[in-house]
Amino acid sequence: MRRWGWVGILWGAVLAVVATIPVVATIPMDATAQQCPKGKLRIYTSWPMQGAMIPEGTGMKNGVDLAVSEAGGAVAGYCLEIINLDDASPQTGKWDGAVEAENANKAVGDPLAILYIGTYNSGAAKVSIPITNRAHMAQITPANTYPGLTKKQGAAPGEPEIYRPLGFVNYFRPIPADDIQGAVGAKWAKRLGVKKVFILNDQELYGKGIADVFEATAKKIGLAVVANEGIDWKQPDQKPVLTKVRASGADLVYLGGVIETGAQVIIRQMKEVGLVAPRVRFMGPDGLLEEELLKGATCEVAMATEMRVTFAGLPFEKMKGVGAKTYEEYKKRFGKEPTSYALYAAEGGRVAMDAIKRAAPALDRAKDITEKREALRKAIATTKNFDGINGKWSFDANGDVDYDTMSGFKVVKADTPIGCKFQFEAILE
């Protein structure tokens, strides 16, 4: 100090003052007393935050943070605190029903918790929805697309009632469910000039659900449906089934399936029996939107069948209005591209902020936390004309969004190692 003299002390003082500025600046974010006279409410989130899921898990966490910080960390006099939980088991790194149940119980046991945002895996949601339902707590998912969680269409027997022990809807998803793809796919097929479709499905929950909806919609809009045939996907030889398709004179093959149930085998063998464009084209849901599929089916056949797939929602770059703004904001704030479900997490967070605002009078009147949760649940359920990332939408009676905006992709030649790729072709509604 001696060597620095007075000038040094002066500089030191300046530095000290500068260093305190950020600390002072963060104080309003951290909820001072006058901003939340009505106290604190907690929002729990739950999805895997380990291993391969770290990027997506962080993306969804960022999405929720974005929504809460837009509201300034407090809504209608209530300060909000986010508690992020991980529902993966440390042994396997994958979601685990026991961990998810523990997380949900932790949330409903917290006297300040008002909302549960999660899960990522539909299987995990099956575990937590009944727990939050019993506690009147609303649950919003940023990522579950299995239809049976909310509706009968494409569901297993007993669904979705088994997830609602108290009888009311407490689970909401601001993202279209899988079965919508079947409906949108059928309409797209009609616009592409298809007259007669042969539907195949892998007899699994996802594939058959989508195929059934495709069939129903196709019949409604006047497409001839030859059959909706369940195939034995463990059989690597699908030529007899495809010969049947050929004999029927159908001009579209729609496959409700995923890559794990051998969709690539069917596509590849289409060429072997002469099922190629312009005679026949191929369409499927987003379970086929994988590069691995093109590898197995070969680019040659994928292009020869003019393979098309539908995808729930819009690609981020194609979003307009709120969606485009959110996309830019996310990139600016977190310095990277949003992961697949990050913006849907932001959407879920915003739905909650909006609902808390609308529920404020009821929240103030509520005598205990259960009444508060019930007030918020009702407010979320009545979300109408919400200005979301895919346009304006409302929740229906099941807790699903009522929009069916999807995008259509087509396989085109590309300068990739395998020689082709899925390219965005059209916005579908």
Place this chain on the structure above:
Amino acid sequence: MRWEGMGEERRRSPPFRTNLDWHEVLIQQTINGVTRGAVFALIALGYTMVYGIIGLINFAHGDVFMLGLFISLSYFTLLGMAGPLHGWQLVTVLPLVFLLTMLTTGVINVTIDRVAYRPLRHAFRLAPLITAIGVSFMLENLALIWKGPAPLAYPDVFPSVDILREWVGVDSLLFITTKDLLVLGTTIPLMIALQYFVTRTTWGKAMRATAHDKETALAMGIDVEKTIILTFFIGGALAGAAGLIQGLYYNIGMWWMGYQAGLRAFTAAVLGGIGSMPGAALGGLVIGFLSAWSDQYISARWTNALVFSILILVLIFRPQGLLGERVPDKA
């Protein structure tokens, strides 16, 4: 994108007839059935041979078939063949890979016998059966560790040419490709060679004698253990060939596919009469036809049910199978 417009739709009349006539459908499905059945038959032969000799239903056999597919793929990769073979490669590389694959799976099958079945040769009959199931699981998991859980894309090594249109010049709606010819052109010679070996050679005679009566064969100076080794080797080699053919034909392999294929082939062996080699070949073809016709005329989801119902009917009314001889002490 523009879609609407009735005029545009009316103009889109197909440039060719798309629907197949009923007889074209029948012919096409019969071709499908033959190729499918030929592969079943090749696997079924291995089941039936081993059963004939030591009375064991070798449940690991289907997995040897699966390994045949994986191993042949490795040989192709080793030889640097990732795309369609041309001209001279078809007559050099392809037979070489066939030979190497069959040798490898033959040795694997013999090893399985030496390690897992031989110590139990005189044990209670269920012991080797359960061991076989255990070996099956081990092979499956070996393949799982080796290649991972995702379906394996088998490269288009064998070129697929639409024979009628591109070679003959007939614009038929039927599809017969070079791949169909490949299946028939390999399975039929293999079956004929096997039949010749078993009926006309000394070793074949030894095999038949051992199958008929092990003790007496031993008393006649036949080396029974060597005959058993030979049987496992031939069975494994045929399974390996079937795996290779399957890879070339369907271009896909899964670590669990041995179980499914094995079940079908076992059914074929029983249908034809277990222990009978012409029976296994016939059983394979019958199941191939039935399943292809069922896919067409009934529904793919009922095919397995139909195949097994017919198996049950055959076993009720003809327990020895289609070509089997009644051997009371074996059943």
